[in-house]
Amino acid sequence: MTNVAPAISTATTDKRGWYARNQIAVTPWLFLAPGILFFAVYVIIPIFQSFNISLYRWDGLGEATYIGLANYQELTTDRAFEISLWNNVKWLALYLLAIPMGLGIALFLNQTVTGIRLYKSLFFFPFVISQVVVGLVFSWFYLPKEGLLNAALGVVGLGPINILGDPTLATYGIIAAGLWPQTAYCMILYLTGLNAVDPEQVEAARLDGAKGHKMLWYVILPQLKPATFIAFVVTIIGALRSFDLISIMTNGGPFGSTRVLSFYMYEKALAEFGFRMGYGAAIAVVLFLIMLFFIAYFLFSMWREERAER
Secondary structure: OOOOOOOOOOOOOOOOOHHHHOHHHHHHHHHHHHHHHHHHHHHHHHHHHHHHHOOEEOOOOOOOEEOOOHHHHHHOOOHHHHHHHHHHHHHHHHHOOHHHHHHHHHHHHOOOOOOHHHHHHHHHHHHHOOHHHHHHHHHHHOOOOOOHHHHHHHHOOOOOOOOOOOOOOHHHHHHHHHHHHHHHHHHHHHHHHHHOOOHHHHHHHHHOOOOOHHHHHHHHHHHOHHHHHHHHHHHHHHHHOOOHHHHHHOOOOOOOOOOOHHHHHHHHHOOOOOOOHHHHHHHHHHHHHHHHHHHHHHHHHHHHHHHHHO
8 A cells, every 4th residue: 555645845935924025125215215205395395396386476475376487488588587597607617617626636635745634624624614604705805995805916016806896707706706615525525536546556557657647537537437426416506506605795786797596586586575486486497407407417427437337
């Protein structure tokens, strides 16, 4: 008589709960959930609210009236908006000078020289002070009679220049003030990036005869791409959202010549004679789309380069 043993399944049934079975996949999202929630509430939702408000005529208190794209149509004929947009272009073009200047300072501070800690502290100082303080310091620096700038010009026989009182020079004077802390920020990014440069690649390049600008261009800069990307994004956002320095140094003057989009948005929506929330929201939407274009371009460029390297 043949005994047939019952087939015993080797597969075991997982009786654990759903979370226990998916713990590795779910746990990171639980840690990210508070940040995602705050980002959605304070960034994503307000963006869509701004788009919505820009379609209305609203003083912030009374009843809102739907007017469609009328606010955007008015922007096309608004001379003050045109000046503000053009000033933003100036900010954007000249503010990018902070990136090569920050790189140059970082390369200098990365050397082993006497007193390097003191130099680092001096160059780092502008980054830790408030934009309001920077504005006040440069306002005193530009004073027509008592300012240090005109005192230095007087030494070489040049007459006094009222930079902040001249409509053609005021914007450039404010941009120069903004470059001071922004250069310090880019310097910090590049100093961090230089600490991560592979010394073996540098040594191999030296053995191959690379030095000077060739070493910088072909060996150092390719390894600084992440720092350069962050520097570009932060600098562009800083240039487009410039507000503090303009408010402190000129308050949009003289004759509205130093307005930028963020300051003009404030004037239209929240200033004493403004309270045009819909029109201010339309300006904010234009500013957001400009920022989005540049950030999306840099993100796409970086993604394409990383994909090509794989």
